[in-house]
Amino acid sequence: MINKLTLPENVILGEAVSKTFTYAKSQRMALPAVNITSSSTANSVMSVAAELSAPIIIQLSHGGAAFYGGKSVSNSNHQGSIKGAVSAALHVHAMAPTYGAHVMLHTDHAARKLLPWIDGLLDAGEEYYRQHGKPLFSSHMIDLSEEPIEDNIETCCEYLKRMSAMGMTLEIELGVTGGEEDGVDNTDVDSSRLYTQPSEVAYAYEKLSKISDKFTIAAAFGNVHGVYSPGNVTLRPEILRNSQDHLSEKFGLSHNPVDFVFHGGSGSSAEDIAQGIDYGVIKVNVDTDLQWAYWNGVREFYEDRKGYLQGQIGNPEGADVPNKKFYDPRVWLRKAEEGFSSKLTDICRQLNCESAF
Numbered sequence: 024m025i026n027k028l029t030l031p032e033n034v035i036l037g038e039a040v041s042k043t044f045t046y047a048k049s050q051r052m053a054l055p056a057v058n059i060t061s062s063s064t065a066n067s068v069m070s071v072a073a074e075l076s077a078p079i080i081i082q083l084s085h086g087g088a089a090f091y092g093g094k095s096v097s098n099s100n101h102q103g104s105i106k107g108a109v110s111a112a113l114h115v116h117a118m119a120p121t122y123g124a125h126v127m128l129h130t131d132h133a134a135r136k137l138l139p140w141i142d143g144l145l146d147a148g149e150e151y152y153r154q155h156g157k158p159l160f161s162s163h164m165i166d167l168s169e170e171p172i173e174d175n176i177e178t179c180c181e182y183l184k185r186m187s188a189m190g191m192t193l194e195i196e197l198g199v200t201g202g203e204e205d206g207v208d209n210t211d212v213d214s215s216r217l218y219t220q221p222s223e224v225a226y227a228y229e230k231l232s233k234i235s236d237k238f239t240i241a242a243a244f245g246n247v248h249g250v251y252s253p254g255n256v257t258l259r260p261e262i263l264r265n266s267q268d269h270l271s272e273k274f275g276l277s278h279n280p281v282d283f284v285f286h287g288g289s290g291s292s293a294e295d296i297a298q299g300i301d302y303g304v305i306k307v308n309v310d311t312d313l314q315w316a317y318w319n320g321v322r323e324f325y326e327d328r329k330g331y332l333q334g335q336i337g338n339p340e341g342a343d344v345p346n347k348k349f350y351d352p353r354v355w356l357r358k359a360e361e362g363f364s365s366k367l368t369d370i371c372r373q374l375n376c377e378s379a380f
């Protein structure tokens with residue numbers, strides 16, 4: 024890349040979010056958005072972001088945030104997910120400069136029943152803004168795609184107003200992502216709902232842009248969460264191009280006016296991803312493939328060192344030899360991190376997301 028991105032801080036917030044997305048479009052690149060569940064996975068993202076000079080999005084689902092804070096913490100009134108997500112964000116604010124990583128902080132799907140989670144995060148975010156003069160999170164997602172579009176967009180407009188006061192970005196969803204997301208099972212949803220209509224994108228764009236230009240749209244083009252055997256998922260990225268062309272014409276806008284988000288990135292072909300980027304995708308969500316890579320790091324380590332992992336004492340070198348240096352979590356969890364980081368490196372390269380700084 025010839026042009027370089029200059030950003031004021033390691034956590035990409037406020038205007039720097041828009042600047043990064045504009046840069047991504049100009050370079051035909053997209054940012055990976057990685058679901059994290061622990062400091063181990065957050066640190067792995069930061070290390071790859073620094074190593075590749077790639078801007079990466081760290082995101083937490085409602086369940087991922089609860090796990091981050093600890094599963095034994097009560098999640099009544101979403102407190103576990105609120106406190107867990109805040110804790111993850113504070114960790115990233117503290118460590119991103121040390122890594123030299125440039126990352127955004129985002130929360131994933133929030134259906135209406137999860138809006139109290141977002142309310143709690145915005146309360147915490149406003150408090151953080153008062154103290155630090157900057158937002159705690161770069162952006163949140165509100166996913167009311169199950170609802171009539173009028174209800175979806177009306178609620179999103181309310182949240183965009185509140186978030187705009189802190190310069191935050193909102194991600195919305197139009198059309199349904201198949202598979203499962205945060206406890207919502209979309210595996211049997213009518214297939215027509217998996218393809219967003221250009222008129223829906225135009226409706227959302229018109230309403231939201233009256234409030235702020237800081238929004239992104241997860242439009243459905245056949246995407247599904249999870250990884251399935253070949254032939255089960257048919258992506259139609261041209262759906263995105265049709266929406267872009269429709270908006271350019273209807274509102275007299277330049278080429279690819281919308282910032283699109285590609286959900287269900289795992290298991291997608293290089294061609295579908297490249298086409299999505301051509302049609303204005305600037306964020307690609309990847310969870311399942313990285314879950315596998317993290318686990319596979321442990322699996323390979325176990326296969327390789329099986330004889331040293333059957334008890335505290337006794338291995339192929341002798342019945343009395345201790346195995347502490349094999350079952351220490353810093354050894355095998357590090358293998359998970361290495362597997363995760365290696366896969367994330369491949370993903371960044373596939374998204375043309377490296378050497379940005």
Ligand SMILES: O=C(CO)COP(=O)(O)O
Nearest residue numbers: 248249287289308310311
């Ligand atoms: O879209 C996602 C998170 O919102 C991730 O989807 P995958 O797990 O299919 O990569």
Ligand SMILES: O=C[C@H](O)COP(=O)(O)O
Nearest residue numbers: 084086087204205248310
């Ligand atoms: O919604 C999809 C993401 O993969 C998050 O999944 P999760 O709710 O299991 O954390």
Ligand SMILES: [Zn+2]
Nearest residue numbers: 166168196200
């Ligand atoms: Zn959804």
Ligand SMILES: [Zn+2]
Nearest residue numbers: 200286287308
């Ligand atoms: Zn998703």
